[in-house]
Amino acid sequence: MKKHHQDIRDLIYVHLNQSDQYVISYGIEFDEFVAAFSGSLNHLLLLKHRFDDAEFNVHTLLEYCPEDKIHKMAAEDVYGYGDFCWIDFIEEEVLNELTGQEMAELLYLGHHKHHLKLPFYNKLGNRFVYLAHDDGWFNKIYYRSFKDFFHLLSEAISNKLGELKPEKSILGIRKKRTISKVNKEILLSLTPFIKEGICISLKAADHQRAKIEIPVWVVGDFANMDDMSEEYRHIAKQPCHAKIIFDKKTREWKLNII
Known part of the structure; x- marks a missing residue:
């Protein structure tokens, strides 16, 4: 069982920095990241980690997680690692081509998270x-293409929603509800808000007979997630700025900016 702040399961914070190509987030964990990109992730050069089954690269003096062990690592208590930093790469041979300057840049990334x-x-x-x-508490991810970020966010929202409200089968056994992925176009429409920093609250979702409404608040730019949580608690008492709505009948999503 993962030991962490329960809110990580039902609150997502995302702040997008377009010029430096990264997103700071709270509430999306490594196993969710791996699930979203299942089958398309390459090997991971581990800059900070506690994974026992990693392999060693002599040139960089760093360990790496081969592609075929990524799911094994994702099943671990990665939250418990403390610092967890990596960069993906195509094949081990390319690690041996890294210059001293490039290795210094990678070590700086892992140490300073910048x-x-x-x-x-x-x-x-x-x-x-x-x-x-x-x-899941503080994640800063650089994206070569922000298409990958919107794909991750789409998967995370629908998967978390399915976990929060499981369906009951005829025998009364709870099973995860399958909810279609949020349209990327809807999330792209939220980009101006995401650049300011938003909270998407699955816990505060309004489950009606015909639809589910997920509130979105613009909370601002935070690097300290305690401060973000405090601001969210304050702002969540006020009307939200937008709603992401799932229509149960058509199984389609729409966005309502308020």
Whole structure:
């Protein structure tokens, strides 16, 4: 059982920094990230971790998680690692081509959770840089393409919603409700808000007979998640700024900006 703040399961905070190509988030964990990109993740060069089954690269003096062990790592208590940082890469041979300067940049990334230069390396072919402290509590992910971010957010919202309100079968056994993924276009429409920093509250979702309404609040730009949580508690008493709505009959999503 994962030991962490329960709110991580039902509150998502995202703040998008377009110029530096990263998103700071709360509420989306590594196992959810892996599920969203299942089958398309490459090997992970581990900058900070506690994974016991990693392999060692002699050139960088760093460990890495091969593609075929990513699901094993995702099943661990990654939150319990504390710092958890990695960058993906295509094949081990490319690690041996990294220069001293590039290795210094990678070590800086893992240590400071910030870049010296934008951390996209053609020789590595990386799509992401994943920098987390208490995974799911504070995550900073660099995206080569923000399409990947919107894909992750879409998957996370629908999966969390399905887990929060499980359906009961004829025998009364609770099973996860399958809810269609949120249209990327809807989430793209929220981009101006996401650039300011938003909270999406699954816990505060209004479950009606015909639809589910998920409230969205603009809370601002936070790097400290205690401060973000405090601001959310304050602002959640006020009317929300938007609602993401799931129509149970058509199984389609729509957005209502208030």
